[in-house]
Amino acid sequence: MQAAPRRGSGWNGAQIVAARVGVIVLALVVWQLVSGPLIPEYAISKPTEVVQSLWKLLTSPAGWTDIGATTVEIAVGFGIGVAIGTTLGLVLGSFPVAGRVLEPLIAAVNGIPKIALAPLFLLFFGIGAWSKITIAATGVAFVVFYNLYLGLRQRQRELVEVIEVMGGRKHHVLAYVTIPTLASPFFAALKAGGPLAILGVIGAEFIASSQGVGHELFSYATALDASGEFAALIVLVALTLVLNGLLTQLDKYALKRLGLLPRKKAAQPRA
Template sequence: MTRPDPGTAAPAATRARARLQGTGSIIVLRVLVILVALVLWQVMSGPVVPEYAVSKPTDVYDALTDMLGSATGWTDIKVTTIEVLAGFGLGVAAGTVMGLVLGSFPLLGRVLEPLVAAVNGIPKIALAPLFLLFFGIGSWSKITIAMTGVAFVVFYNVYLGLRLRERELVEVVQVMGGRRHHVLGYVTLPTLAAPFFAALKTGGPLAILGVIGGEFIASSEGVGHELFTAAQNLDAAAEFAGLIVLVALTLALNGVLTALDAYALKRLGLAARRRPRPRS
């Protein structure tokens, strides 16, 4: 059995410790920045900035505690989360299908791409009243708004990814006797992986934006409904508490997508391309 060279193992261990120390320092600095911002917020609220407009961190904490300690607050969070996940999932599915179909058939893509661009140019929130007429003030109107925003982002990334696929690689696989599933596995999927997951990370906040916008316009429950009610009541503390919930939802969704991205790239054998090269 071959023993590892001590001269090689020592520098590797040193680099690992340096990376851990660097990561720890970054985390500490981030926490310090947040603490300084909270202290300044607490001190400046009132003497410098009107307290009714920005509240105070202590009041926001109390409002957040009340929200998370009530059944109504958790119902609002549950409704918004379900609407975001449903709209995001349906938007990804619709955008992927559209991108694959129009990208696989060039003539169809040239005919329909300008029409898709024209519809995409309409602000999604402007379509909210139309969706409300179709689906009412229930969850489906918010899901449809979220789905529309996500679908176009995914469509363009998949569509352009297919158009930028290297024709030479496809021909090489076909010359070597490869069939459609070989082209799909060795050329298409590796080409689409990066733009597809980039679209997912972009579409997550768009789904949240669509749902909250729809809840602003007309809803009876949800985090957006509570934000709108807090704004009408000039309750800045409740407003910031709702924003904290949305930030947590965004971070959770982005974390799941990041983990899925890393797993998919590892399965496709593309993870090594993202690793930073060691410096000499």
């Protein structure tokens, strides 16, 4: 006897995408209609004017210079932060005494808002790229450190002991216990650190800089140019989506190579 066909559990992928596009279009139409009659146009501009400002930004050499400068600062700051956080997390997580001594001090420094450190870094490195890179690296380093540090502390000691009893060496413990345990927390830290790197760079550029998307945002705000501000924000959203997409693909690739992705359930045979 053949089982009755199951009803659909919800919308398919194409319907979800269409619904998202519809929501965006509706929001743009409402924005266009309320700008002027209900809300002052100088405060929120209009979508048509934002498109013109975005086009002007993307077709000017100065605009791409600013985008390139911010992209480099984010990428370098993110990479340095990951390296520092990984090193500290593995070292302090592997040596419990050092972890107990230094972890409260790291927590105290982490409690300082990162944007509050921007003036200090500006004094050290000036208004060039390195002050922005440093503030971005600081935010990323703490996130990566805590994820790896806590991941090592929660590593199952029983599995380590089993491998050691079976004659395994340190590299066996690393391959079969440590790396699988830390993989998910590490990539979660990368995804959380990406927006922090962007926030640090833009905040530092907003405070003092000669170029960058944050510098453009400050210039637009000073000139009360709402359309320019929204255009710069769209560029930041695009940078965030690109970074998150790259990290997501890296996450999937690494977990697949490690064999940590959840297996798909086998199809149930029909009655």
